[in-house]
Amino acid sequence: MSIALLTLPADLRHSNAAACLAQLQSQIRSSTDKQIEIQAGALSDFDSSALAVLLGCRREAESLSKSLQFKQFPAKLRELALLYGVSELLVESA
Numbered sequence: 001m002s003i004a005l006l007t008l009p010a011d012l013r014h015s016n017a018a019a020c021l022a023q024l025q026s027q028i029r030s031s032t033d034k035q036i037e038i039q040a041g042a043l044s045d046f047d048s049s050a051l052a053v054l055l056g057c058r059r060e061a062e063s064l065s066k067s068l069q070f071k072q073f074p075a076k077l078r079e080l081a082l083l084y085g086v087s088e089l090l091v092e093s094a
Helices: 013-031 049-063 075-083
Strands: 002-006 035-039 067-071
Touching: 002 013, 013 049, 035 049, 049 067, 049 075
Parallel strands: 002 035, 035 067
Antiparallel strands: none
């Protein structure tokens, strides 16, 4: 079974979060794969909007009965998820 690989941009702030979310949701919808992987390794300049984007992707995948995995979270993103109480919703896969 193949996995659709999606990548977060290096810069993900409030100013571009809506466009990023729309693009990722479109990729999730159009993918024929049942498994989606979002890689965050390139993410270097971000704010809490990145969490909103990831949660939006999670909702989109769930609504389509697709499995979603997160990979390569920067330490600051993990800290933000914990601070905002959403770390259990954004579990990073090994």
